[in-house]
Amino acid sequence: xxxxxxxxxxxxxxxxxxxxAPTPNLPRPKxxxxxxxxxxxxxxxxxxxxxxxxxxxxxxxxxxxxxxxYPWGIWIGFDVVTGVAFAGGAYVxxxxxxxxxxxxxxxIVRATxxxxxxxxxxxxxALLLDLVRPWNVVNPIIGNSFGVSSVLFLVAWxxxxxxxxxxxxxxxxxxxxxGWKRVHRIFTALTLGAVIFGITLxxxxxxxLGALFLMAKDKIHPLWYTEFIPVLFFVSSIFSGLSMVIFExxxxxxxxxxxxxxxxxxxxDDILIGLGRVCGVAMFVYFFLKVLILIHGQEWQYLAxxxxxxxxxxxxxxxxxxxxLYFHAVRHRKVRWIQAASLLALLGIILNRLNIxxxxxxxxxxxxxxxxxxxxxxxxxxxFAEIWVFRWVVNRMPVLGGSPAWARGHGH
Numbered sequence: 001x002x003x004x005x006x007x008x009x010x011x012x013x014x015x016x017x018x019x020x021a022p023t024p025n026l027p028r029p030k031x032x033x034x035x036x037x038x039x040x041x042x043x044x045x046x047x048x049x050x051x052x053x054x055x056x057x058x059x060x061x062x063x064x065x066x067x068x069x070y071p072w073g074i075w076i077g078f079d080v081v082t083g084v085a086f087a088g089g090a091y092v093x094x095x096x097x098x099x100x101x102x103x104x105x106x107x108i109v110r111a112t113x114x115x116x117x118x119x120x121x122x123x124x125x126a127l128l129l130d131l132v133r134p135w136n137v138v139n140p141i142i143g144n145s146f147g148v149s150s151v152l153f154l155v156a157w158x159x160x161x162x163x164x165x166x167x168x169x170x171x172x173x174x175x176x177x178x179g180w181k182r183v184h185r186i187f188t189a190l191t192l193g194a195v196i197f198g199i200t201l202x203x204x205x206x207x208x209l210g211a212l213f214l215m216a217k218d219k220i221h222p223l224w225y226t227e228f229i230p231v232l233f234f235v236s237s238i239f240s241g242l243s244m245v246i247f248e249x250x251x252x253x254x255x256x257x258x259x260x261x262x263x264x265x266x267x268x269d270d271i272l273i274g275l276g277r278v279c280g281v282a283m284f285v286y287f288f289l290k291v292l293i294l295i296h297g298q299e300w301q302y303l304a305x306x307x308x309x310x311x312x313x314x315x316x317x318x319x320x321x322x323x324x325l326y327f328h329a330v331r332h333r334k335v336r337w338i339q340a341a342s343l344l345a346l347l348g349i350i351l352n353r354l355n356i357x358x359x360x361x362x363x364x365x366x367x368x369x370x371x372x373x374x375x376x377x378x379x380x381x382x383x384f385a386e387i388w389v390f391r392w393v394v395n396r397m398p399v400l401g402g403s404p405a406w407a408r409g410h411g412h
Contacts, residue, residue: 041384048381051374052129060132063374069362070369075130077357078350078379081209083123085233085349088241090116090166091202092278098195105271107264110173110399111252112245114390117166122386124159129378151211158205165198176407177397184407207234213356221360222299223311229356232289239282240349242275243322246342256394261401269335276338279345280326287319307363314355318348 054062066073093112096102128134138144140156147153168190175184210233217225226232253260253268294300302308322344329337358369394400398407 041388044377045381045384048378051378055129063372065369065372065375069365072357073369074358074371074375074379075126077354079123079126079382081357082350082353083119084206084209085237085240085353086244086346087116087119088202088206088237089245090241091199092238092241093245094169094195095199098192099199104267104274107267107401108245108249108271110170111249111394113166113170114393114399115248117163117170118386118390120159120163120166122382124163126382151208155205155208155212158201158208162198162201162205165194165201168194169198172407173397173399176403181406203234206237207231209233216361219362220356221307221363222297223302223307224356224360226293226297228289228293232286235282235286235289236349236352239279239286239345242279243342243345246272246275246338247346250339252394252400256400259394259400259402264401272335272338273330273333276326276341277330279342280323280330283319283323283326283345287315287323290315290319307360314348314351318344318351322348
């Protein structure tokens with residue numbers, strides 16, 4: 001047998017039973033341990049472990065400012081309600097690639113699905129921190145105490161099934177990493193079905209999260225409460241998810257450039273410009289809906305108050321402003337401005353979700369909930385832990401390119 005040519009991919013694992021195949025020899029992760037991110041994130045996560053020990057042994061009151069009047073704090077308002085909106089890029093992008101057939105976004109599909117999957121795992125996992133009895137997390141799933149007609153029952157099942165769908169979508173990358181050739185073919189064949197199933201689930205629970213707040217009409221400030229909250233949550237998940245794709249993709253393009261193939265590197269700017277155009281359109285639709293709802297609700301008197309100024313800051317400064325910036329940047333092909341618009345849009349989503357769930361919730365109460373520094377610290381630790389897992393996966397699996405030759409003809 002002749003020796004392999006220098007251009008052939010090296011064999012990593014080659015068992016004889018046919019379930020495994022060679023994987024490409026991708027660059028290994030950089031080994032510098034004292035990066036700025038590591039130096040900041042490791043102490044934060046270690047401190048969070050100590051705080052969580054007290055939380056689970058002494059109760060929620062030991063590290064949080066939650067109470068019977070304010071059972072939902074920043075762990076729900078940011079980790080869950082905001083985090084799920086940020087994860088919306090996965091269902092939007094897979095719809096664009098697999099359903100609409102816009103193939104230019106294909107190089108970032110795997111990274112986006114991975115981000116979405118990890119976001120749901122960690123943000124849904126944050127629910128365990130917020131529950132006094134974490135084992136009761138199964139109650140919404142089985143309908144215990146709530147019933148199968150509860151919105152919470154709907155959202156819980158959608159979360160669980162959507163995470164499974166995302167895992168199916170991403171598993172071809174795992175199969176390529178391990179060299180599981182037949183497994184790769186099986187999961188690649190399941191991808192389109194998982195995408196359709198996942199899109200359906202995601203559109204429902206993005207709006208379903210908003211539906212949870214329909215039961216709090218007397219507690220949410222009239223400028224933020226509307227019967228159309230589910231619609232607003234759904235529409236905003238489109239541009240918030242894609243803005244997160246732009247933001248995270250820009251960082252990944254710098255940090256993980258050594259893991260990218262040529263197609264990924266050269267298409268980066270065109271991808272961001274295309275996503276910026278979609279974000280701009282979605283934000284204008286969202287702004288138009290906000291104006292219609294304000295006119296319909298006829299809550300004009302509140303605009304002259306401090307709450308009105310806060311509302312206008314959110315809508316004009318972090319919705320209309322980024323929308324114009326997106327369109328201007330796309331027209332002039334200014335990638336840096338698109339990145340700036342994505343950051344403003346993300347800040348706007350954080351502000352909107354926290355306004356509805358925390359800040360403007362029971363706005364009339366003089367003893368309003370303010371998160372403790374320990375709640376914020378744990379939230380940062382959850383975010384850092386997700387980034388650590390994302391980095392570990394990207395540094396080992398063909399997420400940003402580098403699929404083996406045998407996998408490139410099977411839908412990757």
